[in-house]
Amino acid sequence: MNEITLNIKFFGGFRKFGEGVSFAVPMGSTIAAIKGVLLEKLNGEALVLDSVLANDSEILRDDDILNSDASLSILPPVCGG
Amino acid sequence: MNEITLNIKFFGGFRKFGEGVSFAVPMGSTIAAIKGVLLEKLNGEALVLDSVLANDSEILRDDDILNSDASLSILPPVCGG
Amino acid sequence: MSATIHASLTSDKINIQNAYDFVADDAHGAIDVFVGTVRNLHEGQNVLGITYDAHEGLAKNVFTQICLEAQSRWQGAKIYLSHYNGELDIGGISIIIAVSSAHRANSFEACRYIIEEIKKRAPVWKQEHYENGCSEWLPGHSLNEANSE
Amino acid sequence: MSATIHASLTSDKINIQNAYDFVADDAHGAIDVFVGTVRNLHEGQNVLGITYDAHEGLAKNVFTQICLEAQSRWQGAKIYLSHYNGELDIGGISIIIAVSSAHRANSFEACRYIIEEIKKRAPVWKQEHYENGCSEWLPGHSLNEANSE
Numbered sequence A, B: 001m002n003e004i005t006l007n008i009k010f011f012g013g014f015r016k017f018g019e020g021v022s023f024a025v026p027m028g029s030t031i032a033a034i035k036g037v038l039l040e041k042l043n044g045e046a047l048v049l050d051s052v053l054a055n056d057s058e059i060l061r062d063d064d065i066l067n068s069d070a071s072l073s074i075l076p077p078v079c080g081g
Numbered sequence C, D: 001m002s003a004t005i006h007a008s009l010t011s012d013k014i015n016i017q018n019a020y021d022f023v024a025d026d027a028h029g030a031i032d033v034f035v036g037t038v039r040n041l042h043e044g045q046n047v048l049g050i051t052y053d054a055h056e057g058l059a060k061n062v063f064t065q066i067c068l069e070a071q072s073r074w075q076g077a078k079i080y081l082s083h084y085n086g087e088l089d090i091g092g093i094s095i096i097i098a099v100s101s102a103h104r105a106n107s108f109e110a111c112r113y114i115i116e117e118i119k120k121r122a123p124v125w126k127q128e129h130y131e132n133g134c135s136e137w138l139p140g141h142s143l144n145e146a147n148s149e
Helices: A012-017 A031-041 A046-050 B012-017 B031-041 B046-050 C016-023 C056-073 C104-121 C143-148 D016-023 D056-073 D104-121 D143-148
Strands: A003-010 A020-026 A052-054 A070-075 B003-010 B020-026 B052-054 B070-075 C005-010 C030-037 C045-054 C078-084 C087-089 C093-101 C124-130 C135-137 D005-010 D030-037 D045-054 D078-084 D086-089 D093-101 D124-130 D135-137
Touching: A003 A012, A012 D124, A012 D135, A020 A031, A031 A046, A031 A052, A052 D143, B003 B012, B012 C124, B012 C135, B020 B031, B031 B046, B031 B052, B052 C143, C005 C056, C016 C030, C016 C078, C016 C093, C016 D016, C030 C104, C030 D104, C045 C078, C056 C078, C056 C104, C078 C104, C093 C104, C104 D030, C104 D104, D005 D056, D016 D030, D016 D078, D016 D093, D030 D104, D045 D078, D056 D078, D056 D104, D078 D104, D093 D104
Parallel strands: A003 A070, B003 B070, C005 C078, D005 D078
Antiparallel strands: A003 A020, A052 A070, B003 B020, B052 B070, C030 C093, C030 D030, C045 C087, C045 C124, C078 C093, C124 C135, D030 D093, D045 D086, D045 D124, D078 D093, D124 D135
């Protein structure tokens, strides 16, 4: 089974885990599945559940599918202004 | 009959009549009556009807009564800001 | 205790930073500033400038009264209000209202309240000067309503 | 034709006059400026400062998108929006939004719309630093809602 490599950057409340994390998932994984892996890598950090994954131009939906390596960001609930 | 002397300052749309006007009215005149005299002095200028008379601290009501000389202002409809 | 209301009629150029500095407060996270300026067009006519006229004493009373009303409705607000008196060219600032408060809703609402009340109640008038050489005192809100309250 | 929207994320000190100058327009008689600043108190704790964090690329996209939405609702508005990124002391300006329009209602409403949408949608976070030495990333609005739209 082919794998793809993801680089996920951290923001806000995820900064306590460092700058980001890298891992491989099966090609064709959904964003929901990738969040599941991230949840596991971050020791069940509940913040993941309220967060979204995004690429550099848009927020990805839970049912979006990834077929190639990607640089993503995990965005916790926002509080700008 | 005793008379009192009024000095009435002009603002806004009344400026075309100069800085103001002076005239005497019977002591005990109401503001409404004074407006009537002013209307006559200003050749029936309709603006008087939408205007109010004021002293230096407050607007006078039509049924207020004047018993002594006074310096007043005639204030046309306002449009500040 | 420092003043929490500044209300003035001025013939000096109105400065935004002064308004901001007056209302800035370490306990306040929100400042709303409204600025009124002279437009180059009014009801289809090209405007060159405006002359403001005001009853100084009464205007200051009314400004202060309106600010106090705002403070009683939006507790803790700091308010700076300055209205211009005299001649202004296009783009000139005729009024500035700055309101600071702990949270943003109060700043917005108090600032809006103050400008709406001033338009209705402050003894200030404006005469527009048009490109065609004419000048006209603008119609407005009659203060006669005070008689029916 | 000159730009009618400025939307930026910056680590330079935010300047009110710059915002004002950008939106000033001879055809516009009203400017509303909202300024967000760092308060010294939050939910009973003494705050010493705030560190802002932001996803630069996405934040700029969202800022621009929100400004375009405002322009389509309040036609003709000129908008300046700048959000700070990095560390701020008490009183520091975290955001400025200036909106000019022909008449005042549009300026007030568009300005309010923009700050409310930014609070909900812009990928920006803040970490408060307290007098007791602790620091905390504040909770906020989940962007997950995008999934249910």
